[in-house]
Structures are given as structure tokens and as C-alpha cells.
Amino acid sequence: xxxxxxxxxxxxxxxxxxxxxxxxxxxxxxxxxxxxxxxxxxxxxxxxxxxxxxxxxxxxxxxxxxxxxxxxxxxxxxxxxxxxxxxxxxxxxxxxxxxxxxxxxxxxxxxxxxxxxxxxxxxxxxxxxxxxxxxxxxxxxxxxxxxxxxxxxxxxxxxxxxxxxxxxxxxxxxxxxxxxxxxxxxxxxxxxxxxxxxxxxxxxxxxxxxxxxxxxxxxxxxxxxxxxxxxxxxxxxxxxxxxxxxxxxxxxxxxxxxxxxxxxxxxxxxxxxxxxxxxxxxxxxxxxxxxxxxxxxxxxxxxxxxxxxxxxxxxxxxxxxxxxxxxxxxxxxxxxxxxxxxxxxxxxxxxxxxxxxxxxxxxxxxxxxxxxxxxxxxxxxxxxxxxxxxxxxxxxxxxxxxxxxx
Amino acid sequence: xxxxxxxxxxxxxxxxxxxxxxxxxxxxxxxxxxxxxxxxxxxxxxxxxxxxxxxxxxxxxxxxxxxxxxxxxxxxxxxxxxxxxxxxxxxxxxxxxxxxxxxxxxxxxxxxxxxxxxxxxxxxxxxxxxxxxxxxxxxxxxxxxxxxxxxxxxxxxxxxxxxxxxxxxxxxxxxxxxxxxxxxxxxxxxxxxxxxxxxxxxxxxxxxxxxxxxxxxxxxxxxxxxxxxxxxxxxxxxxxxxxxxxxxxxxxxxxxxxxxxxxxxxxxxxxxxxxxxxxxxxxxxxxxxxxxxxxxxxxxxxxxxxxxxxxxxxxxxxxxxxxxxxxxxxxxxxxxxxxxxxxxxxxxxxxxxxxxxxxxxxxxxxxxxxxxxxxxxxxxxxxxxxxxxxxxxxxxxxxxxxxxxx
Numbered sequence: 001x002x003x004x005x006x007x008x009x010x011x012x013x014x015x016x017x018x019x020x021x022x023x024x025x026x027x028x029x030x031x032x033x034x035x036x037x038x039x040x041x042x043x044x045x046x047x048x049x050x051x052x053x054x055x056x057x058x059x060x061x062x063x064x065x066x067x068x069x070x071x072x073x074x075x076x077x078x079x080x081x082x083x084x085x086x087x088x089x090x091x092x093x094x095x096x097x098x099x100x101x102x103x104x105x106x107x108x109x110x111x112x113x114x115x116x117x118x119x120x121x122x123x124x125x126x127x128x129x130x131x132x133x134x135x136x137x138x139x140x141x142x143x144x145x146x147x148x149x150x151x152x153x154x155x156x157x158x159x160x161x162x163x164x165x166x167x168x169x170x171x172x173x174x175x176x177x178x179x180x181x182x183x184x185x186x187x188x189x190x191x192x193x194x195x196x197x198x199x200x201x202x203x204x205x206x207x208x209x210x211x212x213x214x215x216x217x218x219x220x221x222x223x224x225x226x227x228x229x230x231x232x233x234x235x236x237x238x239x240x241x242x243x244x245x246x247x248x249x250x251x252x253x254x255x256x257x258x259x260x261x262x263x264x265x266x267x268x269x270x271x272x273x274x275x276x277x278x279x280x281x282x283x284x285x286x287x288x289x290x291x292x293x294x295x296x297x298x299x300x301x302x303x304x305x306x307x308x309x310x311x312x313x314x315x316x317x318x319x320x321x322x323x324x325x326x327x328x329x330x331x332x333x334x335x336x337x338x339x340x341x342x343x344x345x346x347x348x349x350x351x352x353x354x355x356x357x358x359x360x361x362x363x364x365x366x367x368x369x370x371x372x373x374x375x376x377x378x379x380x381x382x383x384x385x386x387x388x389x390x391x392x393x394x395x396x397x398x399x400x401x402x403x404x405x406x
Numbered sequence: 407x408x409x410x411x412x413x414x415x416x417x418x419x420x421x422x423x424x425x426x427x428x429x430x431x432x433x434x435x436x437x438x439x440x441x442x443x444x445x446x447x448x449x450x451x452x453x454x455x456x457x458x459x460x461x462x463x464x465x466x467x468x469x470x471x472x473x474x475x476x477x478x479x480x481x482x483x484x485x486x487x488x489x490x491x492x493x494x495x496x497x498x499x500x501x502x503x504x505x506x507x508x509x510x511x512x513x514x515x516x517x518x519x520x521x522x523x524x525x526x527x528x529x530x531x532x533x534x535x536x537x538x539x540x541x542x543x544x545x546x547x548x549x550x551x552x553x554x555x556x557x558x559x560x561x562x563x564x565x566x567x568x569x570x571x572x573x574x575x576x577x578x579x580x581x582x583x584x585x586x587x588x589x590x591x592x593x594x595x596x597x598x599x600x601x602x603x604x605x606x607x608x609x610x611x612x613x614x615x616x617x618x619x620x621x622x623x624x625x626x627x628x629x630x631x632x633x634x635x636x637x638x639x640x641x642x643x644x645x646x647x648x649x650x651x652x653x654x655x656x657x658x659x660x661x662x663x664x665x666x667x668x669x670x671x672x673x674x675x676x677x678x679x680x681x682x683x684x685x686x687x688x689x690x691x692x693x694x695x696x697x698x699x700x701x702x703x704x705x706x707x708x709x710x711x712x713x714x715x716x717x718x719x720x721x722x723x724x725x726x727x728x729x730x731x732x733x734x735x736x737x738x739x740x741x742x743x744x745x746x747x748x749x750x751x752x753x754x755x756x757x758x759x760x761x762x763x764x765x766x767x768x769x770x771x772x773x774x775x776x777x778x779x780x781x782x783x784x785x786x787x788x789x790x791x792x793x794x795x796x797x798x799x800x801x802x803x804x805x806x807x808x809x810x811x812x
Contacts, residue, residue, distance in 0.1 A: 120762070334459070
């Protein structure tokens with residue numbers, strides 16, 4: 001299979017796309033908060049949305065659009081989620097898609113909308129559409145244009161998130177690039193995540209959807225529990241076909257190469273999100289292996305990643321492995337603590353009933369000093385394995401979230 | 407049915423019990439960390455323990471003892487949980503029960519042990535048993551003795567927790583009193599809770615167990631999710647029979663009166679725990695009603711109570727009802743936001759798609775200024791209702807839990 005190579009870039013790196021960010025004063029004056037991504041011609045497209053039963057207006061609107069499998073533009077804003085806004089919010093979402101289509105001279109059936117920000121406020125339509133017009137005037141294909149769009153969707157993110165890879169499919173070089181927004185705690189209770197991916201691969205919308213679902217399972221879903229999602233979570237992909245590879249319409253080597261490339265972009269974006277968790281000081285990978293089943297491994301890893309007690313201990317640089325083990329204990333996964341081992345970056349903390357002594361705790365404390373480390377829990381009961389990307393829980397997190405709306 | 411009356415008191419208020427706390431230097435010098443509760447004669451007894459698959463040594467030990475249905479003394483310590491300590495920890499638990507029985511001159515089969523504190527450390531046996539002897543020497547029946555025992559089981563608790571009620575059963579006055587420890591976040595990931603209840607009611611251990619389970623379902627379980635518990639959670643009850651009522655051996659009016667009295671004690675202790683949540687600045691009751699089922703109501707209420715985003719908004723005095731509604735959305739409960747209403751202490755924030763305007767937000771902000779308030783979510787889908795006691799999530803919480811072991 002072909003090698004996937006990371007290159008600098010984002011949402012305009014693949015052939016056939018332009019983008020821009022603009023200041024619409026949606027919530028704050030003078031910062032980019034409206035993003036526009038436009039394809040030169042209608043694209044094969046797919047999207048995956050939140051499973052939250054309270055879905056935001058743009059999600060309700062987009063679900064219908066994306067059924068057609070063809071998209072040419074996405075309008076996104078930060079500062080207002082357009083969620084819990086009823087029929088009026090739905091009309092706002094539709095209207096913003098219609099006006100965008102009109103401005104761009106494309107079919108209104110080919111425009112998606114995405115919003116993130118405070119729940120329960122109406123979109124300031126005039127400012128949003130003014131922002132859209134500004135973004136349209138600024139559209140371009142340079143890395144600055146991609147970055148400007150990536151910045152426009154940030155809410156509490158401290159850094160824009162972009163990723164790009166290339167992969168050979170047949171004799172052609174295919175590019176997959178994307179941008180994302182998300183810095184909520186993600187687990188257990190993520191703030192909105194939005195992902196926007198573009199590719200010049202020639203691929204049918206059905207196969208695009210299949211590749212996107214597989215990639216999300218290995219990336220964003222390792223941050224996000226099903227049924228534990230915000231009202232607005234969405235990941236979009238558009239494929240322009242301009243790489244001129246033989247169009248992928250079924251499984252096989254070409255599909256696998258594309259799938260791997262897309263997964264690499266999604267994993268990179270997911271890791272950037274975890275590392276930029278609100279107020280996060282540490283990026284932590286939690287791996288549970290030796291579980292009775294993959295489901296058990298996933299349950300246990302998620303319980304650890306969600307535990308405020310474990311997360312605050314990482315912030316405190318405290319090798320409090322007891323909290324890790326306690327989380328496994330209530331996760332629902334099978335566990336026998338007399339068989340279990342807990343490691344921090346390869347340094348053991350607990351093994352089959354034996355606990356770290358003072359000397360070993362000193363070694364562990366050195367691991368906790370790092371900005372990034374991995375916790376491995378080996379249950380020694382089977383072959384199930386699962387990894388979750390997460391971050392610590394800091395004083396800053398509370399400050400950020402206590403002060404967010406007002 | 408008889409009226410339940412609250413009176414000042416705790417674990418020694420019922421006839422037939424003495425208690426004391428003593429300084430054992432389990433973790434810190436000079437503070438009470440060993441508690442002893444002793445009945446004048448063997449009591450009918452029952453207990454409910456954590457469902458965490460990683461259960462601490464004292465829990466493993468007590469499960470066997472309590473099967474006999476007779477208990478005369480409980481030794482409890484703070485500072486060390488004796489969890490994840492393997493066979494040696496189990497031997498420590500057993501040894502401490504044996505030595506306590508020997509000192510008190512009672513059957514070793516009638517002694518329970520309880521521990522709370524850091525996981526993964528062995529009990530300092532010599533200091534624990536020295537503390538036990540000191541407590542034995544200090545045993546007494548005054549409210550000071552009860553308070554001293556209640557203080558000895560505190561970990562990050564800022565206040566001791568006691569509750570006591572009386573109720574008439576037949577022609578007799580029956581007293582039920584208790585003490586508890588617990589100030590972890592409780593939801594979603596509680597630190598240990600321990601409850602110790604005594605009564606002079608004459609009642610069989612089978613009916614005692616039934617009453618305890620029912621009372622816990624209405625109190626501590628509204629703080630604690632099944633399968634989401636610490637390694638050490640335990641609630642114990644001993645009944646001395648000294649009230650000389652006709653012994654309760656089956657359901658009926660007498661049982662109902664006792665059950666109500668026990669429930670009142672447990673609810674009071676549970677509310678005290680929520681109000682003393684680590685770093686908590688607000689006590690919040692979350693009620694979901696109009697749910698399709700009671701299970702749905704409970705799911706939705708728990709999701710709100712567990713949400714770090716909702717909890718930090720309460721700390722920030724921010725009427726961010728969108729976070730409340732989003733939590734309901736991912737809880738798994740049926741919800742239609744076009745039918746849903748959200749109130750803070752009776753002030754509406756969201757009703758059937760209509761969102762609070764600036765004027766209404768000002769009213770809501772006044773509610774958020776209070777130290778205690780209730781959030782009501784009415785789903786208007788059925789008759790399911792559930793209330794959860796919880797607290798906000800403060801900067802202080804992170805400080806407390808980041809610095810706990812070291």
C-alpha cells in the first residue's frame with residue numbers, strides 16, 4: 001500500500017479549493033469568526049454529525065443537504081452555535097446557505113453551514129452574511145488563506161488546527177488536507193468539534209462516506225463518546241477529483257490508500273485537539289490492553305480519560321495510579337487487580353498487587369513532569385486494546401468555562 | 407404513619423451505642439483519624455458496599471462478616487484506603503478486626519472495618535491499632551463522643567456530617583442516627599463515601615437490609631451512580647433493639663415508619679455531602695420531570711449533575727442553560743427540545759424553543775447568586791421524575807485534587 005506523507009498545509013492544499021476567514025463580529029469585534037470554503041466545481045461529499053438528540057439547526061439543515069452527496073461550499077461561524085433556537089434558528093441556517101449560494105453563484109442545494117459557540121442565541125444574520133461577503137472577497141489558495149479559515153472557527157481553542165498528507169493512488173499524487181476546531185474538555189462532555197476536510201481524490205460520495213466513518217472511528221471517536229456529544233459536532237469532507245486518479249467506487253487497494261491518508265489527517269487533528277484541551281497543561285494517551293474484549297478496553301480507557309480525579313492528578317504531577325485503577329474498576333470492564341499492571345511511559349506504578357515504593361514513586365514523578373506521556377493499563381485477561389487521547393484538568397479549565405458566556 | 411422528627415445527634419443517639427475518635431497518625435500527626443463505634447451487645451446489622459470491581463480490602467473482609475447479620479463494633483480510619491493492597495491488605499483488614507475484638511472482649515466475627523484515604527498504600531498497622539486502643543479508652547455516649555467519631559473519618563471533608571431522627575413505632579420512641587464521610591465530587595467519580603448508622607429499633611437483619619437498600623436508593627444513590635463508585639464505599643447499620651418496640655420481621659406499618667426514619671437520616675447525610683463537595687461553592691438540586699420513564703429522568707438528571715461544563719457555569723454564576731440542555735441531549739433520555747422547559751428556582755430559561763432574553767437572563771443571574779438553588783428540566787413527554795443532589799465545580803476542586811497524595 002502507498003506511503004502516507006505529512007506535508008504542511010490545510011483545507012486549501014488539495015487541488016480545486018479556496019478558502020478565507022473574515023471578521024463578522026458575531027460575538028466579538030475584530031476577530032475572524034466567519035470561514036468560507038469553496039470548491040471550483042461541485043464535489044462528491046460526505047459528513048458525519050453529532051448523535052446528540054438536541055441537534056443544532058445547522059446540523060438539522062446539513063443532514064438534508066448531504067443526502068444529495070454533492071457539495072460545493074461550506075459557510076462556518078464561531079461565536080454562536082445556533083442551537084436550541086427552534087424553527088427560527090432553522091430558518092436562519094437555511095437563509096445563510098441560500099444567500100451564500102446566491103453570492104457564489106452556485107446551487108443552494110450544494111451549500112453546507114456550520115456553527116459553534118454559545119447555545120440558545122439566534123445568529124446575528126446581518127453580521128454573519130456581511131462576514132460571508134467579506135470572506136468571499138478574500139477567497140484564495142495560499143496557506144495563509146487556509147490558516148485564516150482555520151482561525152475563524154476557533155472558540156476557546158488557543159491554536160488553529162490543520163493537517164495535510166499526500167499519498168499515491170495509481171500513478172497520481174492525491175492530497176488530503178483539513179482543519180478543525182475543538183478544545184473543549186472533549187471527554188466527558190465535549191464542547192463542539194468541527195472538522196473540514198478537502199481532497200482532490202476522485203472518489204464516489206458513497207466510498208467517501210465509508211472512508212470518513214472509518215477514519216472518525218480511529219480518531220475523533222477516540223476523543224468523543226457516542227451519545228456524549230455536543231449539539232453541533234460535525235465533520236465534513238469534499239472531494240474535487242482533480243488529482244485525476246481512476247475514480248474510487250469500491251473497496252480495494254486504491255480505497256485503502258485513500259482511507260489511510262484520511263485517517264492520518266483525522267488522527268493528527270484529533271491529537272491537536274486533545275493537546276489544546278481547555279486549560280490543558282498535559283497531553284495524555286491512555287492505552288488499555290490485555291482486556292477481555294476491545295469493548296472492555298475502550299470502556300476502561302474512556303473511564304480513565306473522563307475521571308476528574310485522574311485528570312486533576314496529572315495536573316498536579318502526582319503519580320496517583322490508584323485513581324487510574326479505581327476508574328477501571330467502575331468502568332464496567334472485567335478487571336482482576338491481582339493480574340493488572342499500570343505503567344506511566346513504561347515506568348511501572350502497580351503490578352499484580354505490588355505497589356510502587358518511595359523510590360519507584362520518584363521515578364514516576366519524573367514522568368509526570370513531562371508535557372506528554374502515556375498511561376498503559378495491562379489487564380492480562382485477553383487481547384482487547386484501545387487508546388484514547390486526552391489531557392489533564394487544570395485550574396485554568398474551570399476559569400475558562402466559568403466565564404464563557406458572559 | 408408516624409411522623410419523623412429531626413433532633414440533634416449522630417451515631418450515639420440511639421440507645422445502646424458508644425463511640426469515640428482518636429489520633430492514630432495514619433497519614434497526618436495530631437488529627438483524629440481512627441473512629442470506633444461499639445454496641446453494648448451484639449446487634450442485628452446490614453451493610454451495602456461499592457459495586458466497583460476493584461473493591462478495597464475492608465470491603466472484601468466486611469462482605470463476609472455482614473453475611474452473619476450480627477455486628478457489635480466498627481473500626482474506621484481515614485488517611486489510608488487499604489485498597490489495591492493485595493493479600494497483605496486483606497490480612498491487615500482481618501488483623502485489625504481481630505485485635506479490636508480482642509481489646510473489646512467481643513467475638514471477632516462481629517467486628518467490621520472501614521478505611522478511606524489514599525489508594526495503594528498499606529495500613530500502618532501499629533499506629534492504627536494504637537489509635538484503636540486510644541479510641542476504646544475514650545468511648546462514650548455524649549454528643550461530643552459522636553462528633554469526635556464523625557470527625558475521625560473525614561478526609562477532604564470540611565465539616566463533619568451527622569443526622570438523627572426519632573419516630574414512634576407502636577408505643578415506643580425509636581431513634582435512628584448516623585454519621586458519614588464524603589466530599590469527593592461524588593459525581594461523576596466520587597471519592598469514597600462511608601456511612602455509619604445506628605438505631606435502637608428492634609428489627610431483624612433481613613428487614614434492616616431491605617430498609618437500608620430502599621433508603622440508599624433515595625439518598626446516597628442520588629449522589630452515586632451504580633458502577634461509578636470508589637473502591638471503598640460502604641454504608642453500615644446496627645440495630646440494638648433497645649427501644650423495645652415489637653420486633654419488625656416483615657413489611658407493614660411499623661416497617662414503613664422505620665424505613666421513612668432511616669431514609670430521612672440518609673437523605674440528610676447525602677445532602678450534607680453534596681453541599682460539602684470538594685471546593686463546592688453551591689449546592690444544586692437537579693430535578694428532571696415529565697420524562698418518558700423514571701429511568702430517563704434519572705439518566706438526564708445525572709448527565710446534568712456530572713457535566714463539568716454545567717458545573718463550572720454554576721461556579722461562574724452564569725445561567726448557561728444551553729449546557730444543561732446539551733447534557734440532557736446526550737444523556738440517552740428521550741427529549742424534544744421543542745417541548746422542553748428549563749427553570750432555575752422557578753425562573754424560566756428555556757421554554758419550548760423560546761430562549762431567555764436579556765431581561766430574563768438578569769432574573770436568572772440573581773438565582774445563580776444564591777448558595778443553593780434547584781434546576782428543573784420538564785421534558786413534557788411523560789411522568790418520569792428524578793432528583794439529584796450535586797454541587798458546582800470550582801477552581802478549588804482542582805487544587806484539592808491535584809495536591810491530594812503528595
